[in-house]
Amino acid sequence: MKNWMAIAALGVIVSHSAMASGNPGRGLELSVPCQACHGKDGNGVGDPQYPIIAGQYADYLEHSLKAYRSGERENAIMLGFAQTLSDQDIKDLAAYFAAQQSKLGDLDRKNVD
Numbered sequence: 001m002k003n004w005m006a007i008a009a010l011g012v013i014v015s016h017s018a019m020a021s022g023n024p025g026r027g028l029e030l031s032v033p034c035q036a037c038h039g040k041d042g043n044g045v046g047d048p049q050y051p052i053i054a055g056q057y058a059d060y061l062e063h064s065l066k067a068y069r070s071g072e073r074e075n076a077i078m079l080g081f082a083q084t085l086s087d088q089d090i091k092d093l094a095a096y097f098a099a100q101q102s103k104l105g106d107l108d109r110k111n112v113d
């Protein structure tokens with residue numbers, strides 16, 4: 001009985017951690033089509049029409065991608081990309097871009113000077 005409970009508890013912990021966070025390595029592989037606009041590290045390609053997503057909270061990125069996928073957030077470009085993604089793909093992409101160093105702070109400083 002004790003063993004059974006320990007195994008059940010472990011199962012909950014393992015499945016919860018697998019659900020809670022994405023795999024940034026897989027996210028990097030999936031990010032190849034995104035890089036044309038958002039840059040390899042999510043800092044964009046120097047064109048302000050493409051948002052910087054580096055260092056953004058993973059939860060926010062995940063929420064945004066799901067909103068594009070469902071059409072709740074309307075954008076023709078992102079709808080097309082988000083529709084190809086599974087929930088796990090979204091988690092992995094969010095984990096990858098969230099782990100990148102944002103250059104937004106540098107841009108702000110440039111604007112102030």
Ligand code: HEC
Pocket residue numbers: 030031033034035036037038049050051052053061064065073074075077078081082093
């Ligand atoms: C052809 C250019 C292009 C490609 C490729 C592209 N995006 Fe985007 N992305 C955009 C544009 C433009 C926006 C801003 C849309 C808007 O106004 O909502 C955006 C917005 C986003 C946002 C929301 C950012 C925010 O601050 O709310 C996320 C997250 C995102 N893209 C992730 C991705 C991912 C992940 C991929 C690859 C699967 C991808 N994008 C591919 C152009 C692109």
